[in-house]
Amino acid sequence: MINSTGQAQAGCPQEWGHGTHECVRHGRKTSFFTFLVVISSVAGNFSLGWGMRQVGRLVTFSPLAYVRAVLNPWVALGISLLILWLFSHMTLLSWADLSYVLPVTSIGYVLSALAGKLFLHEEISHWRWAGILLIVSGVALVARTAPHRSGAPI
Amino acid sequence: MRWLLVALIAATTTISDVLQAAAMKRHGEIRDFRPGALGRVLALLARNKLIVASVAAMTVSFFAFIALLSVADLSFAVPATAASYVLETVLAKYLLKEPVTLGRWAGASLVACGVALLSR
Numbered sequence A: 001m002i003n004s005t006g007q008a009q010a011g012c013p014q015e016w017g018h019g020t021h022e023c024v025r026h027g028r029k030t031s032f033f034t035f036l037v038v039i040s041s042v043a044g045n046f047s048l049g050w051g052m053r054q055v056g057r058l059v060t061f062s063p064l065a066y067v068r069a070v071l072n073p074w075v076a077l078g079i080s081l082l083i084l085w086l087f088s089h090m091t092l093l094s095w096a097d098l099s100y101v102l103p104v105t106s107i108g109y110v111l112s113a114l115a116g117k118l119f120l121h122e123e124i125s126h127w128r129w130a131g132i133l134l135i136v137s138g139v140a141l142v143a144r145t146a147p148h149r150s151g152a153p154i
Numbered sequence B: 001m002r003w004l005l006v007a008l009i010a011a012t013t014t015i016s017d018v019l020q021a022a023a024m025k026r027h028g029e030i031r032d033f034r035p036g037a038l039g040r041v042l043a044l045l046a047r048n049k050l051i052v053a054s055v056a057a058m059t060v061s062f063f064a065f066i067a068l069l070s071v072a073d074l075s076f077a078v079p080a081t082a083a084s085y086v087l088e089t090v091l092a093k094y095l096l097k098e099p100v101t102l103g104r105w106a107g108a109s110l111v112a113c114g115v116a117l118l119s120r
Helices: A021-055 A063-070 A073-093 A098-105 A107-119 A126-143 B002-027 B035-046 B049-071 B074-094 B102-118
Strands: none
Touching: A021 A063, A021 A073, A021 A098, A021 A107, A021 B049, A021 B074, A063 A073, A063 B049, A073 A098, A073 B002, A073 B049, A098 A107, A098 A126, A098 B002, A098 B074, A098 B102, A107 A126, A107 B074, A107 B102, A126 B102, B002 B035, B002 B049, B002 B074, B035 B049, B049 B074, B074 B102
């Protein structure tokens, strides 16, 4: 929606008034599913990364090698989280635009880098911190827009 | 080999996301989150051709991703998957007819530059 200062607020297409029940409900739903998408992708990727360290090199077209990889418990956990990601992503996309969902959920890249530093003791260089800052500003910019603009064809 | 896998991941992720977004736009907003209602939505979507094609593309993307993880660090592989970012925003505008405002372009560009720096 557009408030008195002419700024778009998250979660509210223009035709709903500010602070209406529908607007608040929509905002909460968007935040909850964005959180679920981000957490499931960060935890899922981390789990896959950890599992593939144990499985070892896998650049082959042999299906057996991939089956063996999938049977690793960490890879299996990663797949379960990926399924959770798929469902929450589809739910979010049922009302939010792809051009909103993509940048907003990319906060996951920052969390993945931090998980790499905390749990895998990866180095975070100055360049990487600069990248994290850019991503956070991009996310903040897009998160201020309404997830779905009224008038857009569905 | 790394960059070949990155290209494969970017292409299949783009196809998967755009098909999924198109299918969910057609389906409309999910409002009822009771288990029975969610089950019915799931049954309906499982028969949706766009969703089936999207999941097929995602499966290829997944196996390419674990192959990439076996030869590269997590801190390279995860940001590299954002290579599809700008293309996806362009497709969202022209194929899905989304109103990509200046704010969204600016945000998407900032994120894309940030991701490029992350992979350094």
